[in-house]
Every structure is written in structure tokens, then in C-alpha cells.
Amino acid sequence: MSLWVDKHRPTSLHKLDFHKEQAAHLKKLVQGGDFPHLLVYGPSGAGKKTRIMCLLREMYGSGVEKLRIEQHTFTTPSNKKIEISTISSNYHIEVNPSDVGNQDRVVIQELIKTVAQVNQLETSTQKDFKVVILTEVDRLTKDAQHALRRTMEKYMATCRLILCCNSTSKVIPAIRSRCLGVRVPAPSIEEVCQVLQNICKKESLNLPTELARRIAEKSNRNLRRAILMCEACRVQQQNFTVDQEVTEPDWELYLKETAQLIAQQQSPKRLLEVRGRLYELLTHCIPPDVIIKGLLQELISNCDGQLKTEVVQTAAYYEHRLQMGQKAIYHLEAFVAKFMAIYKRFLEEGIADLF
């Protein structure tokens, strides 16, 4: 409750710190007491969820903040029982259908039906629709997405959907066209700094601008991370100093080390070593696409201009295959091996040019 992230989270649209214009738009949108289905997308830590909750509060008042966790059980057509937990208030229900993996279609069908088939009792004081928030829509299977699109139209009278995802590329066009897209871009470095400064002011601390900037840069413009890092810094040392160390997450450092290993030596033996480290990353629940992206970012700094495009292209290629396959380790290793080959060729050509 009292992590800074949670404590200083804005609760109404007009208190939002950045993208104020968009906040104003949203406010206007719900002023009529109604809104279309929404598809909120943007990178992690940009404030999508915060914005959605502000929106709901604007709509329903503080009642939406009384939350409870419920467990729902559904039976699939093959008589398998699946359980999923939802967070709900009297006015909305939030669910992450991809928690149940392949069976997400059942959750979509059943849950939304049960929610949407019940009319609100008293329409004079309440809105006559409920809100269903679906998170991580980009991880939904195609089946579930197809199941969703008719449901969206059918129950329009009694329920509104707010879909939340990182990228729309994996959401089928049929759903995208049924929703009003709301893009929440990551805050700029300046905005992150500003937010950090505000929080520190509220906590009656003095945050040096340089440190704020460093934290903002290290957080990759992810506000949640920035605030948490800032608080971690505070715990380390009572008063901030300019040259304070900002601890990065272990996995990022580990990933960077791995990238260095790859750049240092290109041989099957090294590949084996790297594989061990990739396994380690995967087991620590780091998604493979994040790994490939992190590796690419580190490796590309070692490359010359022309090489860069080639490496990026291979990374894209293997990332694509990764999404199509099921065993991430093969694809990650394939990328590493490919990079090793490219880089080795490049180095050898460089040596040949010298003579």
C-alpha cells in the first residue's frame, strides 16, 4: 500500500502528471455518462492501468476503489476445470484471461456472458452498464479473440469492455475496429524526472536533478520502474546524493554480461556457455522476446554501421520464429549462433583488410 508507486498514484483524471491533453479528452468522453469499448495500449509502466482506473472513478465515483478478489471456476467443453481469479468492484470486473493459457476462450465466453447478462438493478443512480477490463489482450489466443468480437457487439447494452495491452499488433483487426484506441505512450525522460521530483517533494526529500535524470534513463522510461528505483535508492541512503549508485535489476546485468560473453569469443564452446545463461534467464521468468531484445541492444553497440542492419534483421527474423515456435531456447541459441557467425566473419574480414 505504501510503496511510493501505490501511494502517489493519481486517482482522478485531472491529477494525472503527463499526457494531460489525453486525460482531458478522456474526461470529455465520459462526461456524457457513456463511452465506447476502449483499447488502451502502450508500453509497460506508462500508466495505462492508472488511466483506466481514473476513468472508472470519473464514471462511477469512489465505489470502484472497493475491490475484492474472486475466484471463478469454469468447465471447458472437455470437462476440464479451470480457475481464474478476478478483481472486481460493484461496477467493474477485471480479468486476465491469458492466465489460463490455451483455455482463455472459455473464460472470455463464460465470464463476459455472466457479467453482461445481468442488468444493473437500479438504473437511476447507477449506470446501466458494467465495465469489463481485459488485460494482456495481446496474449490472448486467436480463438479467444474471435470469441470476443461477437460478444462485444451483442452485449453492448449492458457492458463495456476496456482492453489493455502492450501492443496492438497481436490484436486481430476485427477487435481493433470495434474499439476506440487509446494510446498511452511512455513518458519522456523529462516527464519521469518531473514525477520523481513531485513524489520526493511530497515525501519531503530533496532529489538532485542529476540523480533523477539518471534514474529516469536507467528505467527505460518506465515510470513504475523509475519510482521503485528511486525508492530503493532512498532505502539505501537516507538522503540522496548526486553520485549515488542506482541498482539495476539483476536480470538486466546478467543479460548484459551474457551479451559481452558473446561478443568476446565466437565458438561452439562459448555457445554452450551462453546456452546455460539463457536457460538461467528463461527459468527466472524473463520472457524470451525481452531476452532477444536485450541481447540485440547490447550486441549492436559492438557493431559497425553496415553490420548493424544485418544483426537487427537476423534478430527480427529469429524473434518472429520464436513467436511461432514453442521452445524458446532453440530460437535464442539460433540467434546467438547467427550473430557469432556474422561477427566472426566481420572480424576476419577486418583482419584480412589490415594485411
Add this chain to the structure above:
Amino acid sequence: MDLYSEYDKVGKHAKSTRLLPVSVEQMKDELETERQNRLLEEATNLTQQMRRNLDDGDLSDDDVTMETHEETSESKKLLWVEKYAPFKYTDLLSEESINRTLLHWIKLWDFVVFGKDMPIKTKEKKKPVKEVKKKKNQIEVLDELDKLNRPKQTLVLLNGPPGLGKTTLAHTVAKHAGYNVVEINASDDRSAEVFKNKIEAATQMKAVMGAEPRPNCLIIDEIDGAPQPAINMLINLTKKIEEQATKKKKKDGGVLLRPIICICNDQYVPALRQLRQSALIMNFPPTEPARLAARLYEVIKQEHMKSDMTTLLALCEKTDNDIRSCLNTLQFIQRKCKELTVKMVQHVTVGQKDTNKSLFSLWYEIFSLPRAKKNKFITIQDIKNNEVQVNNQSLPARFNNILHSTYAAGEYDRVIQGLFENYCECKYKDPKMDGLNFAMDWLTFVDSVNQYTMHIQDYSLMGYVPYIAVTFHLLFAANQPPRIQYPHSQYEALTKHNKFTNLISSLMSDMSPSVRKYLNTASMTMEVLPPLMDIIQPNFRPVNTQLYSTREKEEMAQLIRIMIAYNMTYHQEKTIDGQFSYVLDPHVDEVVRFTGMKQHKQLTYAAKQLVAREIEMEKMRRNDKNFTSSSTPAKKVDNKSNADEKKAPVIPNHKQKLQAISLNPDQMVQKDFFGRIIKQKPQDSQNSTQKEEKKKNVLNTDIWFHFKGGFSNAVRRNVRVQDLI
């Protein structure tokens, strides 16, 4: 005239429709000719055979020829495999050492089975050979026999590829040692219950009937296909009895006192894992080709076929020294013609055994270049005609070999894992790492094929998966393959991953909803937990909490709040070296930390203890507060939020009255049952207005609705609406 001709036609037609299509006379004639033909044929056959026998000159005795002739006519029905199976110990084709070990082992049982307490059986020990063996036994009794004078290893597990004569060996040896053989094989019902009955029947009873009642020897054939419970039962039988034996010695009931021989093709079947520890395992080496060929030569001589040793050796090689297969092939050829040539051997399709090679041998095959196998049995014509693709080192041959082995192995997933884990250890020349990339491309391709087949449930693409083995073979095969290791890292990674995801989900499941709402698993592991681990390790002075400054107290309270919100606490655990330590519960620390990275600061033991206690206290306090807040009467109804919404002066809840909403018939459009609008006649309007006035009067009277809040005062409790919402 026309009429007559017509009649004739009809008559003919009627005549031709008899019961039989052919007349009886005709049939008789046919039979006669057939019989004559058969007689002629037999006569010619006879003369031919006689002539051949004379040619061979082996069997000059007329009696013998006659005998063999009789035999052939009757034994044509017999398979050669059975006909020429060895009956005596000395006839056995398998390796001498194996035979002897098995015989030795079975002789070790003599003391128990034929020993002193069974004086009737002494007759059987008349043979001088046995006496000698017996003496040998008694010499070895000291170290080899257990308390019940049984051999230490109560079971023998014969293990080897099919067709080497394992079953035959077991039978022959058992008979040789004077046992009555009882066999259980895959054709029998082998559910645990039936199996037990059978074993007990076989080991504890003996035939009373018959001239020479002999003790039983149990042979369990094809044990690798038996179900696990049955095998467990067998193991229990051998083990349990040992315990019993210590208590009541020499009590016969339920004690295993008969030898049991188990036979299998693959000793590494999971079901046999337990059995292998207690059994004497004997691996069957392949039969020597020369010995086999010699025996085959004897056989074909008896069957009057012409051939030479080279041909037979070629046959042996083709069948991988499989005795059964050799004999079957010979018998098959014999039916066609009487001469066996090298060419025939090369062209005959010996049933290619779908041998289930172990995964290890498959991986070995993939990673090693095939040994140059000199093919001795090519005739000059073959080479001229370019017919034979015998060289197993040629590219197509290697391709086919590997492909076939992979197909046969099945379990593509496991095979590929093995390839993936072992290929990096290979020694091969690949300076540009192109081969490596090629292999990786194949791996990724196969992975996407697998994903596709699993997802769409369309298995037509599955056939392309084994080609990856060929690719790996062609890329990485070497004369000295690496030591192949069983792939387990993927499984390990999976279990570890599962463990971590479970940790995270258990953490998430009990978080307070207002915190959890903003998080998902990915952001939790990547963004929140790493800094959070640092945040919950503030510096505490190692002094009593009473001495903390207000700031420190506030910090402490903050920490407690955070940990409760994120559903974390410390709990005591005993480490391996017996010391107590406090660890995070759930132990998400593991998820965030990587081995070999910078050590992070940890709270001291005392601090953790303190925190754990404080968390407990705080939780109790909160529960208490919740309870009291709901039990004390609400003094002030929180109307602020309502006021925000409505922006109108609101009467407090308890003063509100329920009001019926007045109906205005003018505004209402009356509809009939079908939804059609009913037009009201104008003259009714007066009436209706009068009625309406009446209604309004009713509504204006003060009517109070009062609801009883509870059944009795004893359980009545004030519940605030706020608590319900």
C-alpha cells in the same frame, strides 16, 4: 412349326437350369485326372529326392533315407526354427561363457531344490557331472548363497536383441539341470493378480503326475513388456521372503525356492529398474557368424539344399546374426528352389527388424561416422551390373540409415533434445560457423513444425521432423564422437521455471487487490520485484525497538505495510547445518537473484525476526479493527462520495422515504398484448382524469414502510451500507 421351335427353345433353357452347373460325371472325371496327376508328381519327387541323396553321398543308408523322407513329409508343417532348435546343452549356439554362467547359477539352486531335505530327489543327482558340479557348489556356498542357501541373486535377467536364442538357452539349461520348465510370456495375461498366482503356482507346487516328477523352473519371457505392478510383485516376492526367512527359518510357505529366469530385449525399460538391482544381469552377445554359418550348413544339408559357406556367411551378416531370421529365410528360399546363392541372399528381403534401438545408440550413430564395413560378399557380376549399393559409407546409405533409425526410435522430441545438448561438444571443422547456423536453422524449423502440428492437430508434417537427425549427422558426425550425455537440462529448466512461476503466482494471489490490480506476472518479475527486494531491506539499528527514533519507527511501520500489501513475510527455517534462519515467504528472493551476481544486502537475523513478529501483530490488529469498525454503530454516514455524484442535497439514509413513482397515463402509450398501440377514445379522458386524481390522493397520504432488520435482538448488529458495497 414356329410353335415347335419355340417349345424346343424353352425346353433347352429348362434343361440347362439344373441344380449343378457341371454334371456329376464331369466332376468325377476331373477328380480322377487330378488324383493321377498328384500321384505322378509324388513319384517324380520321390525319385528326385532319392537321386539327390545319392548325389550328396552323405546318407548312404537306405533306412535313413526312408526315415528322412518320412520326416520331411511330416515336418514340412514344422518351422525350421523349432525343428532344429537345440535339445542338448552342447548344441547351444550362444557363447560358451554365457551358457556356463547361467548353468552355474542354476546349479547353485541345487542345494535348495534337490538338497538334503528332499531325499527323493537324490536319484536325480546320479549323473556324475552333477556330482562334480554339486561339489563345486558347496565350495562356493560360503560366499554365494544366502541364509536360505539360495544364490544371492535370486533372479537372472537375460538381455539381448531378438533372435539370439535367449529363450532357447533358458529352456535348454533348465532342462539340463533337471527342472521342469514353466514359461510365462507376453501372450499370457500378466496383470499383477494373475501373475502372482502363476508365480506361486510355478514356484511352490510341482507336478505329481508323470513318470519323473521334477521341480519347476520359471522362465518369464519378454518381461520388458510386463506391467509395472506385476514386476513390483515379483520383486516383492524375492525381497519380502528374505525378511520372512529371518524370522522363521526353513519354513516353506511363500518362500521362493525355485530359480526364476527373466528374459528381455531391453533391460533399460523403466519398469525393470528395480529388478535390475537385485538380479544377475547377463548380456547376450551376438552369435559368432562362423559358428552360426556352420550350424546353418548342417541344417541345409539335412534339408537337401545346395549352398556354400560364403553364402551362408552373407546371410548371417544380412540378418545381423539372428538365428531365427536366418532359419526362416532359409526355409522360405527352400520352398522356392533348392539352391542358395549369394545373389539370392542379397536380393531376398530379410524382414528388416524394426529394432527399437536405445536412444543412446541412436545419438551415438548420429554423431559418429559409420565404420568402414568391408562387404566380402559381392560377386564380380554385381559390381559390373552396378546393382549393389553396399557401401555403407556412401552418402545416400548414411542418409537412409540415419533416417530409418530415427523413424524407428520415435520419441522425436527426446531425440532432438539429445542432439541439441550434445552437438556443441562435437569436434568438427567449422571455422565460419556456417554449419552451426545451418543446424540451428533446422532446429528452429523443426520447432515451428512441432508447434504447428500440436496446434492444428495435423500430423502430416510430422514426417519431416526426423530429417533433422540426418542434417546433424552430415554436419557433425566424427570418427570419435563425444561422450553423449542424456539431455536433462531442458527438463531441469522446466521444473525450475515452474517453481518460480508458482512462487510468483502464490505471491500475487494473496496480494491486496488495490496493489495487484496494477500488476501482471511479467511486470512483477521484471520491474517490481528487483527493486522491491532492496526496498524491504532498510538499515535497522541493532537495538531494541523502544530506542528507535520516530523516524525509524515510521520506517519500520512503512516496511510492515509494504510487506503486508505485497503478501510477504519472513518465516523461520532450519538450514542444513542446523541453524535457524528467517527466509522470505514466498521465497521470491530466488526468482530475482541470479547466481554469480553481486550479493545484495540482507537484513540481520534479529531484524528479520522483528519484522516477522511485527507483521503478525499488524495483521491481527487489522483484523481486529475490521471487526470493531463493523460492530460499533456507525456515527457518521459517509455521504461525501454520494454528494459528489448527485450534487443535490441528500436526505440521510434513515430519513429517506420510499415513494412510488407517479404514473402519468397521458405520457404512457398504452399497448395491447402484441405491442400495438391502443387508441383511447376521447370520451374516456374525463373518466381517467378523475381516476388519476383519486390516485394522487392516495399517494399523498403518509405511508411508512418499515423493514425489520433482524430476527431477534440477540444477533442484531448494525451493518453499514458502506461495508456491503
